[in-house]
Amino acid sequence: MHPMSRRTLFAAALAAGTCVAGIAQAQTEIQFWHAMGGQLGEAVNRLADGFNKGQKDYKLVPIYKGSYTETLTAAIAAFRAKQAPHLVQVFEVGTANMMAAKGAVYPVHQLMADFKQPFDIKAYVAPVAGYYSTADGKLLSMPFNSSTSVFYWNKDMFKKAGLDPEKPPKTWPEVGEYGKKLVASGAKCGFTTQWQTWIQIENFGAWHNIPFATKQNGFAGTDIQLLINDPVRVKHIETLASWQKGNVFVYGGREGKSTPMFTSGDCGMFMGSAGTAGTIEASMISKGVPVGTGFLPYWPDVKGAPQNSIIGGATIWVMQGRPKADYKGVGQFFGYLSDPAVQAQWHMETGYVPITYAAYEVAKSRGFYQAKPGRDVAIKQLTLNEPTPNSKGLRIGNFVQIRDVMDEELEAVWAGKKTAKQALDSAVERGNKLLADFARANK
Amino acid sequence: MQKRVTFDNRLLPYLLVTPQLIITIVFFIWPAGQALFQSLLREDAFGTSSEFVWFENFVRVIEDESYLNSFRVTAIFSISVTVLSLAIALVLAVMADRIVRGGTTYRTLLIWPYAVAPAVAGALWGFLFNPRIGVLAYGIESIGVNWNYFLNGDQAMLLVVFASAWSRIGYNFVFFLAGLQAIPRSLIEAAAIDGAGPARRFWTVIFPLLSPTGFFLMVVNIVFAFFETFGVIHAVTQGGPSKATEILVYKVWSDSFRGLDLGGSAAQSVILMAIVVGLTVVQFRYIERRVHY
Numbered sequence: 001m002h003p004m005s006r007r008t009l010f011a012a013a014l015a016a017g018t019c020v021a022g023i024a025q026a027q028t029e030i031q032f033w034h035a036m037g038g039q040l041g042e043a044v045n046r047l048a049d050g051f052n053k054g055q056k057d058y059k060l061v062p063i064y065k066g067s068y069t070e071t072l073t074a075a076i077a078a079f080r081a082k083q084a085p086h087l088v089q090v091f092e093v094g095t096a097n098m099m100a101a102k103g104a105v106y107p108v109h110q111l112m113a114d115f116k117q118p119f120d121i122k123a124y125v126a127p128v129a130g131y132y133s134t135a136d137g138k139l140l141s142m143p144f145n146s147s148t149s150v151f152y153w154n155k156d157m158f159k160k161a162g163l164d165p166e167k168p169p170k171t172w173p174e175v176g177e178y179g180k181k182l183v184a185s186g187a188k189c190g191f192t193t194q195w196q197t198w199i200q201i202e203n204f205g206a207w208h209n210i211p212f213a214t215k216q217n218g219f220a221g222t223d224i225q226l227l228i229n230d231p232v233r234v235k236h237i238e239t240l241a242s243w244q245k246g247n248v249f250v251y252g253g254r255e256g257k258s259t260p261m262f263t264s265g266d267c268g269m270f271m272g273s274a275g276t277a278g279t280i281e282a283s284m285i286s287k288g289v290p291v292g293t294g295f296l297p298y299w300p301d302v303k304g305a306p307q308n309s310i311i312g313g314a315t316i317w318v319m320q321g322r323p324k325a326d327y328k329g330v331g332q333f334f335g336y337l338s339d340p341a342v343q344a345q346w347h348m349e350t351g352y353v354p355i356t357y358a359a360y361e362v363a364k365s366r367g368f369y370q371a372k373p374g375r376d377v378a379i380k381q382l383t384l385n386e387p388t389p390n391s392k393g394l395r396i397g398n399f400v401q402i403r404d405v406m407d408e409e410l411e412a413v414w415a416g417k418k419t420a421k422q423a424l425d426s427a428v429e430r431g432n433k434l435l436a437d438f439a440r441a442n443k
Numbered sequence: 444m445q446k447r448v449t450f451d452n453r454l455l456p457y458l459l460v461t462p463q464l465i466i467t468i469v470f471f472i473w474p475a476g477q478a479l480f481q482s483l484l485r486e487d488a489f490g491t492s493s494e495f496v497w498f499e500n501f502v503r504v505i506e507d508e509s510y511l512n513s514f515r516v517t518a519i520f521s522i523s524v525t526v527l528s529l530a531i532a533l534v535l536a537v538m539a540d541r542i543v544r545g546g547t548t549y550r551t552l553l554i555w556p557y558a559v560a561p562a563v564a565g566a567l568w569g570f571l572f573n574p575r576i577g578v579l580a581y582g583i584e585s586i587g588v589n590w591n592y593f594l595n596g597d598q599a600m601l602l603v604v605f606a607s608a609w610s611r612i613g614y615n616f617v618f619f620l621a622g623l624q625a626i627p628r629s630l631i632e633a634a635a636i637d638g639a640g641p642a643r644r645f646w647t648v649i650f651p652l653l654s655p656t657g658f659f660l661m662v663v664n665i666v667f668a669f670f671e672t673f674g675v676i677h678a679v680t681q682g683g684p685s686k687a688t689e690i691l692v693y694k695v696w697s698d699s700f701r702g703l704d705l706g707g708s709a710a711q712s713v714i715l716m717a718i719v720v721g722l723t724v725v726q727f728r729y730i731e732r733r734v735h736y
Contacts, residue, residue, distance in 0.1 A: 073700050097488060097703060104489040112698050163486045252575070253593040254683070258577060401702040408685040415684070439694075441487050441494075 027059045030329050031085035034062055035071040035314065036145070039278075043349050051336045067315065068094075069400070075319065080103055084319040086330055089144060091314045092131060093399035096218065098317050099140060100397065100442035101400050106318040106327065108334065109138040117331040123338070124358050127308055127382045129394030132315050135219045139161030141315035142334050143355040147275040148309045148378045149199040151297060155290040157268035159186035168269075168294040172239065175269065175297050179248035182268040189250035190243070191269035192258045194250070198312055199271050199296075200236065201228055205294055206391035208232055209304035213435075216393035222439040226431045228406070229424035232302055237420035243415050251414040254407050265289070271296060273312060274378035277351045281372075284333040293374030307391045308384045313352060344368075353379045397438030402431045462645035475716065481709035488703040500710035509686055510694070510711070517690045520604060521668035528608035529660060532615030533653075537645070539616075540623045550620065557613030562674030569679040592680065596687025599680045603688050606679060607672045614662050622656035623649065663725050669719065691715050 036044045041064050048060045065071040068091040075088040090098055098105055112119035121129055121139050121235065128143045155165035169175045179190025193199050197245045205212045210232055210325070214241065215221040243249035252258025262270035263283040284291050298305040318330055336342060343359035346352065348368050354360045359378055369376045385391075396402060409423040409430075418426070450456050482500055486493035504510050539549050542668060556564070571579045574591040583590040592599040626649060634644045670692050676682060682689035689697070695715065699708030 069701055076703070080490050100487060101489040101491055103491045251594065254681075257593070264575075266575075396702075398702065401698075401704075404701070408683070411594060411684045441485055442492070 008266070012179055027057065028326055028329055030058055030060045030087065030326060030333065032060055032062045032087040032089075032316070033065045033071055033075055033085045034089040034430075035065060035068045035091075036089070037064060037066075040145075040350055043346065046349075047337070047342070047346065050342065054336065055332065058332065059334055060329075079319060079321065082321060084321050086326055087318060087333075089314045090141070090317050092312055092393075093396070095315075095404060096134060096222070096395050096397040096399060096438070100438075104320055105140075106320050107138065107140045108142050108318065109140070111318055111327055111331055112334065113296045115328045115331040117335055123358065125353065125355055125357060125360070125379065125383060127387050127392065128311055128353065128355050130387055131311055135216065141317045142337065142415065144314055144316045144337070145275075145350065145352040146311040146313040146355060147352055148311050148382050149203050149271055149296060150274050150377050150381065151194070151294045152262065152270040152272060152276075152280060153292050153294070154262070154265065154268045154270075154284075155223070155292055157182060157185075157187055157265065161187070161268065166292070169297055171294070171300045172236070172297045173300070176239070176243055176248060176256050179243065179400055180246065183247050184212065187266070187268050188247065189261065189267040190248040191271070192250050192252045192261050192267045193270070194256050194258055194272040194276065195312070196254070196353070196410055197403045200240070200410075201233065201406055202394060203309050204233065204236060206310040206387075207298055207306050207310060208302045209307040209388055209390050210302070211390045212394055213396060216389040217393065218397070219389070219392065222397055222435075222436055222442055223395075224439075225434070226402070226428045228431075229421070229428045232299065234420045234424055236299065237410070237413055237424065241416075241420060244414065247257050251411075274353065275313070275351050277375060289362070291374075293377045295377065295384075306384060308387055309381045310391060310393055311353070311382065351375065353382060396435070398434040398443065401434050405430045406436070474611065476708045477715075478712045481705055482713045483706075484709075485706045488705065496706070500706040501714070504707055504710045504714065509689070512686055513689050513691050514695045516600075516686070516688060517669070520607075520672070520688070520690050521665055523604045524607045524668040524672065525661060525664040526662060527604065528615055529657065531608065532612045532621050532660075533657075534695065535612070536616050536623055537649075538618035539620060550616075553616050554613045556610055557617075559610055560674060561607065561610050561671055562678050563602070564610040565606050565675035565678030568602060568609070568675075572602055583661040592684075594684055596684055599684060599688050603672070603675055603679055607668065607675045610675070611664060611667060615664065618656050618660055619653065622653045626652050658726075658730065661730075662723070665722065665726075666719065669715075691718075 020332040032048070034044055035143075041062075043064050048062045051060050052058075057347075065074045068089075071088060072090055072094055073302070075084060075090075078084045084104075109119070109121070111117075119132070121137065124139075124143060125146075127148075128146045129139055130137075132141045132143060133139050151168060153168050158178075162185065163178055163181060169178045175191060182190045202212060205228070210230055211217060211227045213226050214224045214230075218224050224306040240249050244251070251259065252261045256273070256276070258270075259272065259276060259279060261267045262272070263280060280291055295306065296309060316334075318327070338356055340356060340358035340362045342363035343354055343356055346364070347354040347359060347363055349368075354363060360376075364376075387393075406427050409418070411420040413420055413423045452530075483495060483497060484493055485496045485500065535553055539546060539553060542549055559567070566650065571577050572583075572590070572592065574580050574593060575582075580590050590598060592602050630648055630652075631644055634648050639647065669690075673692050673696065676688055676690060676693045677696075680688045682693050691711065692715065695708050695711045698704045699713065702708075
């Protein structure tokens with residue numbers, strides 16, 4: 001190598017080194033690993049920018065790590081290598097596993113107390129905060145993006161079927177009746193559902209105030225058992241299966257795979273995440289297809305229904321293992337995130353529900369719900385009643401696998417291989433094994 | 444006298460093999476050892492509590508009904524993919540070998556699918572056969588078949604088998620073609636003069652001479668079907684519906700990365716390692732003997 005170029009290189013390296021050191025001294029970086037791709041990722045970056053511009057001591061660095069599962073796996077691997085990020089976004093089904101990882105996570109209520117950050121759990125929407133709290137109401141992770149499942153209907157298709165486009169079905173028998181009319185008017189399918197386990201089993205339970213698992217759905221202990229083969233759920237799944245005849249109900253795959261069946265105009269009714277509102281707006285409403293948003297249907301013969309629905313989505317967990325002083329910045333970031341204006345902006349940009357009551361008021365005062373009708377259905381449904389132990393949330397170990405089990409058993413019903421009772425009994429039996437494993441590994 | 448390379452310096456040979464040794468130790472022995480150790484532990488994902496349980500993970504895995512199912516699925520899947528991709532590649536190679544005009548073009552085109560990564564191949568096939576938006580699914584529906592691989596396990600299996608075999612045909616084709624071209628023309632001509640027709644020439648002359656290539660490809664293809672098809676499965680079915688396409692390697696991944704059950708997953712990896720070692724031994728010891736070289 002030419003001596004000159006070597007010297008230049010050295011100088012450049014030195015300059016780069018001092019430069020990095022300079023930033024590090026002035027600002028402490030806070031790593032935030034998240035799973036928000038595309039437009040949602042940009043919204044996260046805007047949040048980080050806002051926080052970084054508002055103060056000088058800390059720099060929040062959001063890093064997109066892929067899907068929820070990939071993000072969680074990356075954080076676990078990093079923790080085992082003692083390189084954990086400060087913050088990681090974990091989906092709601094990972095809650096029990098995160099909670100059990102004592103020594104790996106820093107509970108939010110404790111962090112806020114340690115650094116004397118102003119914090120009042122009552123400011124947070126109850127079913128959101130409740131899902132991520134201990135049985136005695138202490139917040140473990142910071143609510144971030146929360147949704148719930150709602151009911152959508154295609155008003156044009158309602159008109160064509162001779163139904164009142166402003167009157168969605170309120171109960172399940174009505175859904176069946178409307179579905180038949182839709183199909184009779186030429187629709188390919190009456191209704192379909194996203195995330196069948198989350199909506200038709202988990203939310204279904206909360207909405208009808210029936211338990212999902214023993215010990216307050218797992219909030220009061222890990223040695224629990226599933227209770228999903230109860231008569232109400234069996235009847236519900238049985239009814240859906242019978243509606244497959246004549247295409248009143250059509251199954252469209254796991255997770256969000258069925259969404260195109262509604263947006264393409266195949267199905268007239270749809271149960272899906274409130275977070276799908278953006279997609280529906282882009283592919284239907286903005287193209288002149290009017291869509292209504294309403295509450296989930298319920299069975300009128302079940303006492304206590306409708307109760308309130310439960311959330312889905314993710315929270316931010318704080319990981320242990322970073323210098324103590326860094327966590328002060330984490331506390332400040334949480335304060336910023338809970339600020340009504342910031343939170344309202346996030347809610348309006350993304351379609352996720354506001355996590356504080358104050359943010360909901362801000363969105364109302366800005367006329368958001370007049371401009372975008374239906375965007376307040378999710379929060380109204382979540383807060384319909386004071387949550388009961390059945391509708392506070394779910395704290396289930398090995399939940400990802402248990403959801404897989406439920407998905408498989410439901411698919412066996414849709415394929416006509418099992419009756420609803422057989423499938424749900426088998427889901428309970430298989431799920432209980434996974435729960436027993438979890439209880440043993442996390443004594 | 445035997446020709447031998449000798450080194451004056453006694454250390455030099457060791458030095459020369461060191462890079463290879465380091466690679467083997469770092470990328471094979473070490474992770475395999477870790478898997479072995481992990482398979483004897485029961486711990487939470489973060490590794491904050493850990494318990495040594497001897498062979499309990501193995502017992503749990505073997506008693507698990509879904510693991511036995513995964514075995515069955517893997518057997519059906521691997522055999523189907525291997526047979527299908529070898530058979531189609533062989534037919535294509537024999538045909539391409541005969542073509543006089545434009546042969547290079549055909550050959551090049553037939554090799555192309557190999558450049559498509561399995562995950563991409565899976566995504567393409569999944570898209571073409573998507574029951575709602577797939578072009579080919581529409582064609583299947585129009586002949587009266589109720590096509591929905593999201594619900595029908597047999598259809599899902601058929602789809603991943605075809606997608607995997609398709610992505611492998613190019614590779615097999617190259618080897619078969621090279622094998623065919625290495626067969627001396629004089630043998631085939633002699634057979635032709637003796638009155639053997641094309642079919643007879645193929646079965647009595649070409650096929651036996653091609654068997655070393657065929658054997659090599661079979662080993663490589665089975666290993667491919669066991670491991671590299673992960674991308675196809677992940678892109679098309681994620682092992683579903685109801686675990687109908689959950690092959691062993693997919694279950695290992697899904698149990699550890701989705702389910703966070705590291706011990707059980709490590710136990711499965713160890714079993715999988717043993718299976719592949721066993722398969723290779725059987726293939727080389729017993730099947731190879733029947734192959735003409």
